[in-house]
Amino acid sequence: MKRFVYILVIISLLFSAGFAEEAENNNELDFTPKGKLEIKDKGNDDGTGVNVFFRPQNKPEEVKYYLLRVYYKSVSEDNLAAQYRIENKDRRYKFNVSLQKRRKHPYPNSRKGVARVYVSNEKGEAVKAFLTESTNTSASWFNINKLSAFMGVLLFLLFVYIFIKQARRGVEFFIRKIPGLEELDNAVGRATELGKPIYYIPGIGTTSRIATLASLNILAPVTRKVAKFATPLKVPNRDPVVMSIAQDVVKEGYMAEGRPDLFNSNDVFFLTRQQFAFAGAVSGLFKREKPGAVFLLGKFYAESLIFAETANDVGAIQIAGTDSVSQIPFFIAACDYTLIGEELFAASGYLSGDPLIVGTMKAQDYLKAILIVLLFIGIILNIFDIDIITKYILQR
Amino acid sequence: MNFWKRRLPLALTVIYGLAGFAMQIIPALNGYRDIQNSWMPILFGFSIAIGVASLTKYHFTKMRRQPEERVYSIITFISLVVMAVAGLIGMSQDGGVFTKLFDNLFSYVYVPLQATIFSLLAFYITSAAYRAFKVSEWISTLLLVSGFIVMLGRVAFGPLMVFGKLSEWIMAVPTVAAMRGLLIGIGLGIMATAIKIILGIERSYLGGE
Numbered sequence: 001m002k003r004f005v006y007i008l009v010i011i012s013l014l015f016s017a018g019f020a021e022e023a024e025n026n027n028e029l030d031f032t033p034k035g036k037l038e039i040k041d042k043g044n045d046d047g048t049g050v051n052v053f054f055r056p057q058n059k060p061e062e063v064k065y066y067l068l069r070v071y072y073k074s075v076s077e078d079n080l081a082a083q084y085r086i087e088n089k090d091r092r093y094k095f096n097v098s099l100q101k102r103r104k105h106p107y108p109n110s111r112k113g114v115a116r117v118y119v120s121n122e123k124g125e126a127v128k129a130f131l132t133e134s135t136n137t138s139a140s141w142f143n144i145n146k147l148s149a150f151m152g153v154l155l156f157l158l159f160v161y162i163f164i165k166q167a168r169r170g171v172e173f174f175i176r177k178i179p180g181l182e183e184l185d186n187a188v189g190r191a192t193e194l195g196k197p198i199y200y201i202p203g204i205g206t207t208s209r210i211a212t213l214a215s216l217n218i219l220a221p222v223t224r225k226v227a228k229f230a231t232p233l234k235v236p237n238r239d240p241v242v243m244s245i246a247q248d249v250v251k252e253g254y255m256a257e258g259r260p261d262l263f264n265s266n267d268v269f270f271l272t273r274q275q276f277a278f279a280g281a282v283s284g285l286f287k288r289e290k291p292g293a294v295f296l297l298g299k300f301y302a303e304s305l306i307f308a309e310t311a312n313d314v315g316a317i318q319i320a321g322t323d324s325v326s327q328i329p330f331f332i333a334a335c336d337y338t339l340i341g342e343e344l345f346a347a348s349g350y351l352s353g354d355p356l357i358v359g360t361m362k363a364q365d366y367l368k369a370i371l372i373v374l375l376f377i378g379i380i381l382n383i384f385d386i387d388i389i390t391k392y393i394l395q396r
Numbered sequence: 397m398n399f400w401k402r403r404l405p406l407a408l409t410v411i412y413g414l415a416g417f418a419m420q421i422i423p424a425l426n427g428y429r430d431i432q433n434s435w436m437p438i439l440f441g442f443s444i445a446i447g448v449a450s451l452t453k454y455h456f457t458k459m460r461r462q463p464e465e466r467v468y469s470i471i472t473f474i475s476l477v478v479m480a481v482a483g484l485i486g487m488s489q490d491g492g493v494f495t496k497l498f499d500n501l502f503s504y505v506y507v508p509l510q511a512t513i514f515s516l517l518a519f520y521i522t523s524a525a526y527r528a529f530k531v532s533e534w535i536s537t538l539l540l541v542s543g544f545i546v547m548l549g550r551v552a553f554g555p556l557m558v559f560g561k562l563s564e565w566i567m568a569v570p571t572v573a574a575m576r577g578l579l580i581g582i583g584l585g586i587m588a589t590a591i592k593i594i595l596g597i598e599r600s601y602l603g604g605e
Contacts, residue, residue: 046426139424146421153417156591164597210586213593217600240447241439245601248401266457270450276513288465302517309520312527323582325575333528334520341578345585348600356597364588371580 031062033130039070039115040135047139048100050113053092060088067120072099073112075132081113085124099137111137148393152367159363167355173362180319180337181350187317188225191292196316197232199291201282201307202246203298203322204238204275210345211323212242215298216249217348222295223253227262231292235268236285238278243270279303283310296320296335297344300327308334321347406596413594451476542566 034057042049054068066086071079082097099113114134118126167173191198200219205212219235226233235250237243247268254263271281283306286294294311296304296318304320304327311318312334320331321339331338339347342364349357378389412432419429455469479501486495529540548556549563592598 044423046423048426139426141422141424143421143423150421153587153591156587160591160595160597210589213601214585214589217589217598220600240443240450243450244443244446249601266454269454270447272451273444273447274510276510280509280513284468302514305517305520305524306513309524323586325578325582328578330521330524333524342581342585345582345589348598352600357592360588360592360597364584368581368584371584 031058033063033119033128034058035066035117035131037115037117037131037133039113039133041113041137042096044140044144047111047137048098050097050099050115050135050137052095052097052115054086054095054115054117055092056086056088056090058088060090063088063119065120065122065124067118067124067126068093068095069116069118069126070095070097070099071114071116073114075114075116085120113137155370156363156367159366160360163359163362164356167359173355173358175346175350175358175361178339178343178346178350180321180339180343181347183317183319183337184222184225184351187293187295187319188222188229188231190317192229192231194292196292197234197289198226198293198295199282199286199289199311199316200233200235200295201298202235202237202242203296203300204278204303205242205299206239207241207245209299211299212239214323214345214348216242216245218295218297218344218351219246219249220253221348221351223250224257227254227257227259230259230262233267234285234289234291236271236278236282237269238271238273238275240270243268275301275303279306282307286310286314286316290314291316294318296322296331297339297347298322300324300331302327305330305334311335402599402602405602406599410594410596413590417594448476 036053036055036057038053040051040053041047042051050070052068052070054066056063056066064087066088067083068086069075069083070081072081073079081099082095084093084095086093097113099111112134113136114132116129117131119128119130121127163173188198200222202215202219203209203212207213223233233250235243235246237246247265250268251260251263251265254260272278286307287310291311291314294307294316296307296311297320300307300322301324304322304324308318308320308331318335319337319339320335321344322328322331323341323344325341328338328340332340346361346364349361374389374393378394381387381389415428415432419425419432451472455472459466459469479498482494482498482501486492486498489495525543528536529543530536545559546563546566549559549561549566552558552560552563589598593601
């Protein structure tokens with residue numbers, strides 16, 4: 001009898017626990033989930049961005065967590081672009097969502113974004129969906145954030161047109177002396193007198209870097225100067241594409257001076273694509289061959305100082321230049337001459353004296369002057385809390 | 397010849413340069429920019445073949461003409477072949493002996509070698525700083541004084557904390573001002589060079605005038 005009572009008690013306890021759980025589940029559904037959901041085209045993009053705003057209208061005690069899911073095109077697991085777990089802190093939430101990830105069509109001009117909000121449990125699972133909103137997005141045909149840059153380019157083109165026209169009429173423009181480029185003849189001459197080779201390193205950048213192209217533009221006049229003295233010129237490369245271009249530039253340089261016999265394709269060579277392996281290989285070449293002059297022009301990173309110090313160690317005259325702001329101090333400290341910042345881009349026109357290129361340098365100066373004036377006006381206006389220049393011109 | 401070596405590359409530069417510019421300011425063309433970017437690995441694949449051919453030719457010539465430097469070329473060839481074979485065969489045998497060989501060579505030879513070269517920078521910085529700080533002109537003195545303050549500021553404690561504040565100010569105000577000035581010049585220089593190349597005004601990179 002006693003055993004029977006025990007069994008009854010256990011069974012009744014189990015039942016009561018089951019009922020309690022059911023009652024708890026019913027409690028979750030006892031309220032009506034409420035909130036305000038908005039989904040808007042982000043605009044000014046390729047039609048892949050949407051902004052989703054959600055404002056919970058339940059108290060945190062009622063719903064602690066929500067789950068926001070954003071879909072591309074329609075509500076389906078395959079189209080899920082992003083999901084966010086939102087802790088109800090009784091404020092408005094904003095999310096920038098890209099529909100790009102779940103793009104089914106290659107490049108549609110318009111897309112549809114769907115946002116759905118669920119009540120979520122502690123585990124982060126969706127319990128019940130209660131709000132759904134959608135919007136159509138479209139690709140923009142002009143990025144308004146790049147308006148200033150666009151206007152700057154147009155202005156620059158106008159200046160280029162004016163100065164090239166003047167250059168063609170024979171107007172001579174003043175260019176201040178750049179010591180590094182003035183010393184180019186001396187560097188080549190010194191290497192020739194010492195009977196040592198000249199090394200030209202066009203950086204470790206690829207051809208997509210403008211600094212690399214600027215370096216290749218300088219390589220042409222350097223080769224012509226070298227060809228006059230028949231001094232060996234060696235160009236180690238880190239990028240095979242840059243190497244191919246450099247080979248052509250050097251070959252044409254020798255041909256332009258009537259010395260195609262001096263060109264040896266082995267003098268413009270590829271070493272390795274790895275940054276420090278390249279640094280080690282070039283340093284080794286410097287140590288063994290002891291060049292008379294070293295040109296370090298192009299895109300450089302942490303290896304810049306390894307090159308500059310090794311070249312200094314072997315007694316080479318160094319002319320360096322890069323657009324990497326963090327490497328310029330190293331070059332200034334270690335090299336004999338440094339082309340600082342924009343001087344690297346001006347070098348080609350400076351050396352060739354081509355009136356068309358000099359004309360564009362002049363256009364660059366005028367644009368810089370306009371920028372300086374704008375900066376000053378912006379600073380003065382900002383003092384008086386007027387941010388029209390900084391907000392709408394300089395930041396766009 | 398003139399067409400293949402000059403006009404065609406120039407025409408392609410103008411077309412792709414203008415297209416690149418348009419893709420920057422027209423968001424609707426972003427998809428095409430993605431396609432164009434996806435061509436890069438193809439170019440990269442071909443360029444590696446050119447690079448290996450150049451490297452092989454360079455070292456073969458060097459082995460013939462400079463016997464005293466033959467040993468470096470032999471090491472280069474052995475490294476090239478072993479890494480290439482281990483990598484290529486290892487790709488198809490996950491967890492096999494070649495994969496392990498490649499991983500070991502990469503982790504215990506290549507990575508330490510890279511780190512060694514990188515760590516040389518510490519010594520080079522010291523020797524370069526010594527030369528830069530040598531007091532020969534008033535500007536070197538200025539550099540020496542500001543360098544001294546910044547170095548002291550980095551390890552400052554107690555009453556020396558004043559150098560910490562001064563160091564922060566030097567790094568945040570005059571240094572940033574100078575760097576921003578450089579950046580403006582560099583930015584304009586990049587834009588000017590890009591436009592010169594796109595418009596065909598600058599053609600030196602094509603090998604000649």
